[in-house]
Amino acid sequence: MSRLERLHKDLGPILCVLIMAFDMIAGILAIEAEKAQHKVKHARLWIFECRSPSHKSYNLGLAASILLILGHATANLLGGCIYIRSKKELDEATANKKLAVGSLIFAWIILAVAFSFLILGTLANSKSKKSCTILHTHFLLIGGALCFIHGLFSVAYYVSAAAVTREERKLHHPQAAPA
Template identity: 60%
Template sequence: MARNLDFLVCILVMVMDTVAGILGIEAEIAQNKVKHLRVWILECRDPSHQAFKLGLAAVVLLSVAHVITNLLAGCVFIRSKEEMDGASPNKQLAFASHVLAWIMLGIAFTLLICGTLANSKSRKDCGIVHHRLLSIGGVLCFIHGLFAVAYYVSAAAVFREERELHQHGAQQNKPNQQSTQP
């Protein structure tokens, strides 16, 4: 049953990150449909309410996917280089993919928020051109999904390994306890 649940969590996270990526790219397309005046590197444009809504939805989905991954996968951390060297490959993969998922979240979240706020109703923007924030943030959502799923799968493997090691150790100690009693 747990393996089926793991599969469903992985599918859920990938779908959420994929939809967030598509929404980010769609927000960029909606933003580009708004009228704008461009002179060299300066540009004046009206905000796009559709791009704002799509960007906000992408930010929410990206955040929820990351929270679900971290809550359900637990925490796999490594405190030192010595522990990293002695860790199992699953634990090393879990640690690396966890760090990379956080990095992707930080970059994608920042780009999506900046692109979304640029399309807020209260802003008529004139300034230096900063295109592609929403679409780059959307593409990074796809990459975040890959790292998040890799983290979830490898963290589940680490906890399974530790549970088996603990059960195996408990079984070895059990016969010793029985033989010492009179």
């Protein structure tokens, strides 16, 4: 049994909880950042909004962004590299491998969108003085909601990647007895 397989077997459930915790805490922090942002003075006129930045919102948004990246990195580094290179390989792939690749693709897409929203919301609060811009509300809220969805796809990737690692070991080393 390889080190990676032993890690999946011994710490798999704990790692799933860790990955989900990173994303859930990131989502909660982003929602709290949105709340803090709405507590500062602001004025609206049609599609324009003038408001003071919120230092608390900036810090919470930055922390949420970092935790989102940590959750993604944990799932990808510990899940390993699962990929499909051709149509033939896709046709021959197991359900776990297809699930791993699909989850990985969706996790990356959601990461890109969620991180973009979190950074946009955070940067809106990074200025040192009041600013007036075109209305851009709820970036932190949307980014926070996407953090929860990202956690689900990241855990799905990690679990299916661990299953693929086990399957490939059995396929390439059939004489090795499972532990």
